[in-house]
Amino acid sequence: MKRGDKKGLSTVIATLLIILLVLVAAGIIWVVVKKVISKNSELVAFESTTVDLEIISVTQPKNPATGNIISTKVKVRRNPGEGEIVGLIFSITNKNGESYVFEKNESIKQLEVKLFELDYNGSIVSISVAPIFLTESGKKVIGNIGDTHYEPDYRGAGSGTGEDDDCTPDCIRGAAGYVLECGPSENNCGSCGTCSSPLLCDYGICCEIGHHNYQGTCQPDCDPSDCGTRQCGPAPAKPGCGENFCGTCNEQNGEVCNENTWTCDVCVPTCGPTQNCGLDPTCHSSCGECNEQNGEVCNTSNMCEVFVEPIENTGYVNSYWPRPDGRMLFDSDDLPKDKTVIDFYRHYVRFPENQNMKNECLMIYDFVTPINPDTYNMSYVKISENPTKIEDGDKYEIYQTIQGCCQGGYC
Numbered sequence: 001m002k003r004g005d006k007k008g009l010s011t012v013i014a015t016l017l018i019i020l021l022v023l024v025a026a027g028i029i030w031v032v033v034k035k036v037i038s039k040n041s042e043l044v045a046f047e048s049t050t051v052d053l054e055i056i057s058v059t060q061p062k063n064p065a066t067g068n069i070i071s072t073k074v075k076v077r078r079n080p081g082e083g084e085i086v087g088l089i090f091s092i093t094n095k096n097g098e099s100y101v102f103e104k105n106e107s108i109k110q111l112e113v114k115l116f117e118l119d120y121n122g123s124i125v126s127i128s129v130a131p132i133f134l135t136e137s138g139k140k141v142i143g144n145i146g147d148t149h150y151e152p153d154y155r156g157a158g159s160g161t162g163e164d165d166d167c168t169p170d171c172i173r174g175a176a177g178y179v180l181e182c183g184p185s186e187n188n189c190g191s192c193g194t195c196s197s198p199l200l201c202d203y204g205i206c207c208e209i210g211h212h213n214y215q216g217t218c219q220p221d222c223d224p225s226d227c228g229t230r231q232c233g234p235a236p237a238k239p240g241c242g243e244n245f246c247g248t249c250n251e252q253n254g255e256v257c258n259e260n261t262w263t264c265d266v267c268v269p270t271c272g273p274t275q276n277c278g279l280d281p282t283c284h285s286s287c288g289e290c291n292e293q294n295g296e297v298c299n300t301s302n303m304c305e306v307f308v309e310p311i312e313n314t315g316y317v318n319s320y321w322p323r324p325d326g327r328m329l330f331d332s333d334d335l336p337k338d339k340t341v342i343d344f345y346r347h348y349v350r351f352p353e354n355q356n357m358k359n360e361c362l363m364i365y366d367f368v369t370p371i372n373p374d375t376y377n378m379s380y381v382k383i384s385e386n387p388t389k390i391e392d393g394d395k396y397e398i399y400q401t402i403q404g405c406c407q408g409g410y411c
Helices: 003-047 402-409
Strands: 052-059 072-079 085-093 099-104 113-118 126-134 140-142 147-150 200-202 205-207 211-214 217-220 255-258 263-266 296-298 304-306 313-316 319-322 328-332 348-350 362-368 379-383 395-399
Touching: 052 126, 052 147, 072 085, 072 126, 085 113, 085 140, 099 113, 200 211, 205 211, 205 217, 348 402, 395 402
Parallel strands: none
Antiparallel strands: 052 072, 072 113, 085 099, 085 126, 126 140, 126 147, 200 205, 211 217, 255 263, 296 304, 313 395, 319 328, 328 379, 348 362, 348 395, 362 379
């Protein structure tokens, strides 16, 4: 082999080595970037949840034989809000400032009320609840505290549930203001007393059989004969029976309850020339509908007028991507980064320059400001629909109401 041939071979080998090094470096960079993207996407999915939890009641049942507390029962209600919960975390703080944490791996659906029993028989100053989520990678993540219950009138030893010798029973019924004669106190600090036989306790008042408590006084139980000739409305001299105890009128047939005769009469609408929308003052029936497609709304005078609503925010889409639940997110440098200034939750967005999205106004299901500005310093919104035709660089406009978004004949 000639010397020149060896030199050419060395050049080929060097070129191959350089290509190999470039491929290895690219692979290493991709692994790092993939981890960052995966981590941030899970963080975005977690932060975009809108779970709302509420502690309804906290009780500590006792052993009838010994009088000792058996456990702690917490009734929790989940209000409307998105997010799949796989469990709950309870944190109890006692009179000594010590905290005890309990995990319950039970799901709770929207609008569901559920009772959770905790293996705890000590004093309670406060108890908090937080949701547990499951990320796409299978990791459990604890969300923010949903609600905290404080035992009322806690002044020392005990839980404020009848075990606190230092608390004073509150025996005044809330806004009604009448004195409770029996049953539990308003602040759950012992009893307000018991009724002597044959009286029975009805919502804090001792009443005879055949009577019920109405705003602090005992009133005879309601009977259909109390209505006399009334076809609708309350029973005479017995408001505690209910506003419609004597019956309701057939509104679909145009009937209304005449408060002079308490009979069901067919009403004649009195809209007149000065009212073309909303409900008429006499029959409470519709006087007409406004043309929302032309941007009309019904004003406070019950007249249709063209509504002009200012744009809350406008800019250009940086990027959009789908969520696992089928919803869409898009971020933008033009979105504000401080939610305390304005929150676009349940506002409406349109894309006026995208011909594929023309005439569509979409509700914003969530608005999230930067979670970790060092790695991702843009706000994003989650849209309630699945608009797959949005494109990077699209102009967007955000309005407070659907009427504002549709104004100008857009929808």
